[in-house]
Amino acid sequence: MTDSVARRMDMKSLLTLSVLLALIREDKGQKPEVFLLPTFSDVFAGDDITLICKGVGEPIKWFINGSQQSHQGSSMLLTAVTSKDNGKYECERDGSKIPPYTLTVEELEPHAQLSPSIGGAVMSKGGGRNLELYVDDDAHGWKCFALRGESGFRLNPDVKTDKTAVIYAQLNEAKRATFWCKNGTQRSNAVTLKMTELRVMLEPPAAPAWLGESVALRCAVWGGKAEKATFYKDNNSIANTTEDTYIITNATQADAGQYKCHATYRYSHISADAAQQEGHSDAQELKVIGRPPAATVNSTSPKNLECFCRDCPANCTSSYWYHTLFNDSFACRRLPKNTDIITVEEGGLYSCRRVCEKGFSRFSNVYSYTAQPEPVNVLAIIMAVILMVLGVLIVVLIVLKCRKRGGFSFQVMDRWTGGDFDQIQFTNLPHASRGQGQG
Structure with missing residues (x-):
């Protein structure tokens, strides 16, 4: 055998070995990639999402816009995302880089709102909670989903009125689960619920904490009520009270952190001489983020109203108008006109929001109009x-x-x-x- 033939055989063997190694790295033929869970086509401000580095091999390294991160797991959880999280997310497994995922967060409100009818973002193991869906047009035709770990499930909403529907959210054995609803290309916000096995739990709201607004943190007791509660932020005591709720007014970035509580309680509703008990909750993360831009109602005359939004994207090209009677604050209806300027005749409260390509602006300020009697000639x-x-x-x-x-x-x-x-x-x-x- 000549040297040239031997070299060709060695090269062929090396090539075969490299192909086999590539197949092994591709995890049984699956293409290595970074993908998003839930598989949202559009990500809105406030969503919780997870990026998965699919493939095999260690160690795992993550890069955001080319900068290496300290995180080394195969999944990266991002909570309450904003446009500050935009960028290219890339992972590397055993020295091989995987094509990046480009994240773009829409600073808009989604087409429908999903929220717990009662309670916050934390539930006891085995528990459940109703989530209420509110839509502008018609709740019929909407479908809802749950993501537990990497497994997705479909839920059938129970339509209550033309604009509302309810789903029953359960975690089963999952530590956390995300719920959302869709109708074609439109979807609601995503609600993430977390499980605790402790009797004492700190319940942050299911929605993100918004800059400048109030946030209520409740120290709840499974099957009872806290008689005394001590609240902690980043392991430092911040409040000691006989109330079970700690309220942050005018939230700022300085209020972000890890919160937990310690409660003293007794099950006196079961026995009058029940012994006093106490316990700590799990720590819960609180992020404070800026809200999407809000529309503004401007009165060009007592009857002519204009809806505009200075900070909205350029693709916000029309407006929805809403009217509420003075004597019925719950009967809010969307007006049929989809224009930037309207002329009002009926008395009541008027507000608007801008309609954008992928969502809405926040609701505007409220304009109060009192219908005037017909002028005497x-x-x-x-x-x-x-x-x-x-x-x-x-x-x-x-x-x-x-x-x-x-x-x-x-x-x-x-x-x-x-x-x-x-x-x-x-x-x-x-x-x-x-x-x-x-x-």
Whole structure:
């Protein structure tokens, strides 16, 4: 065997070995990639998402926009994302880089709202919670989904009214699960619920904490109520109270962190002499993020209203208008007009939001309009009075004129003759001749 033949065989063997190694790295033939869970076509501000580095091999390295991260797991959880999280997410397994995933977060509100009817984002093991879906148009046709780990499930919403539906959310054995609803290309926000096996639980709201708004953190006790509660942020005590809720007013980035609580409680509803108990909750992350831009209602005149949004994307090209009666604050209806400017007639509260290519702006401020009574046409009344006075004056002048000429006559129906008329003549006579008859 010549040296050249031997070298060709060695190269062929190396090539075969590299192919086998590539097949092994591709995890039973599956293409290595970075993919998103849930598989949203559009990601909205406030969503919780997970990026999965699919493939085999260790170690695992993550890069965001080319910068290496400290995270080394095969999945990267991103909570309450905003446009600050935009960029290229790339992972490397055993020295081989995998094509990146480009994340783009829409700073808009989605087409429907999903939220717990009661409670927050944390539930006891084995528990469940109703999530209510609210839509602008028609709740029929919407479908809902749950993601537990990497497994997805479809849920059938129970339509309650034209605009609302309810799903029952359960975690089963999962530590956390994400729920959302869709209708074609439109979807709701995503709600993430987390499980705890402790009797004491800190319940942050299911929605993100928004900059400048209030946030309520509740120290809940499974099957009871906290008599005393101590709240902690990043392991530092921040409040000790007999109330079970800690409220952050005007939230800022400084309020972000890990929160937990310690509760003292007793099941006195079971036994009057129940022993006092106490316990800690799990730590829960609180992120504070900026909200999508809000629309503004501007009154160009008492009846003409304009909807605009200075910070909205350029693809926000129309507006939805909403009207609520003064005496029925729950009867909010969307007006049929889909224009930037409307003329109002009916009294009540008016608001708007901009309609964009992939979602909505936030709702605007509320404009209060009180319907005015129809204005009185003073000129018409004055003209009518003048005409009436002129009419009376004309009649008086005619009567006076006739009297000066010596008399006037009119006819009187003879009620005894069945309709014949007699003419009666009234004549102005001198006083001396009034007693004489007429020939």
